[in-house]
Amino acid sequence: MATRFGFFTLTVSLLIIIGSDAFTTSTSSKVEETLQFTYSGATGPDKWASLNPNFSLCATGKLQSPINIVSARAVRNSKWKPLVRNYRAVNVTLVDNKFTVAIEYPEDTGEISLDEKLYRLKQMHWHSPSEHRINGNRFAAELHMVHVSDDGKVLVVGTLFQVGRPDPVLQTIDKKLYELGSEYRSRSRSRSSEAIQVGVFHPAELRTSLRKYYKYTGSSSVPPCTEHLIYLVIAKPRCISKQQVEALKAPLDIRCKNNARPCQPLNARHVHLYQD
Known part of the structure; x- marks a missing residue:
């Protein structure tokens, strides 16, 4: 999950400033030509902590994400209630970071x-x-919905996807995704970020109540790996087509096509489970 990039060279469209309990968003007109971190090679996940002193938690943190969720070890919590998501129809922007x-x-x-x-x-x-993985199983894709409270606390809702029929949410923006991918192919590797206006966006699939989910305390899964984020991982995966997975990868830097950080140690944490 993207968080607190103000102190390093990559300017991204989402800035979650955990330390100051503040949140800002801005669509940058330009991204630095060189990514400070990637998902392979000399700047891949096992090297993140050495790339910048501010990235030290990527190696030393004890509450890191993602994790492998073992369902048999999850602690049932019968006091919780289904989580209701109350989102409105708004004009959104699609960004390639x-x-x-x-x-x-x-x-x-x-x-x-x-x-x-x-x-x-x-x-x-x-x-x-x-x-995230469940019982060691990795899925084709994962959606992170980033939420922030008034006091700057971050909550991420994670949805896992297995290959199957097309995801209706992505179908609503498939032309915009194709546009991002086409622009990537027409530009050099050193390129500016792209922001495309999507229009009104209000998929019903993103507004359903969460009736079975895992909860744990984790971190940003990209540098600086800031900790104490709340993760709610929906237990039931949704479907996504192979073509949609490729469309999500197409606009990305060649070193970030597989943009998933490896699972991190659970350490002393507990994963909680709510099931209606």
Whole structure:
């Protein structure tokens, strides 16, 4: 999940400033030509901590994400209730950040409520293959919906996808994704970021209540690997077509086509499960 990039060279469209409990969004007109981190080679995940002193948590953190969720070890919590997502129809922007494709939301998009605290939807982005695993199984893709509370706390709703029929959410933006991919092929590797106006976006699939989900405390899954983010991983995967997976990969930097960080140690954490 993208978070706190202000102190390193890559300017991205989502800035979650955890340390100051603030959140801002801005669509940058230009991305630095050189990615400071990637998913392979000398700047891949096992090298992240050595790339910048601010990335040290990527190696030393004890609450890192993603993780492998072992369902038999999850702690059942019968006191929780289904989580209701209250999102409104708004005009959104599709952005290619070179290491992920994201949708940026305006203010007053809507929110999700957890433990009597509201977390407002700010951004969503995709990883392929999935970052989280369930019982060791990796999925074709994973969607992260990033929410932020008024006091700067971050909550991420993760949806896993297995190969099958097309995902109706991605079908609503398939022409825009193709446009991003076409622009990538027509430009050199050193390219500016692209932002495309999508128009009104309000998929029903993103507004359903969460009736079975895992919850744990984790981190951003990209540098600087900031910790104490809340993850809600929906237990039931959805479907995505092979063509849609390729469309998500097409605009990305060649070193970020498989933009999933490896699973991290669980350490002393517990994964909780709510099932209606």
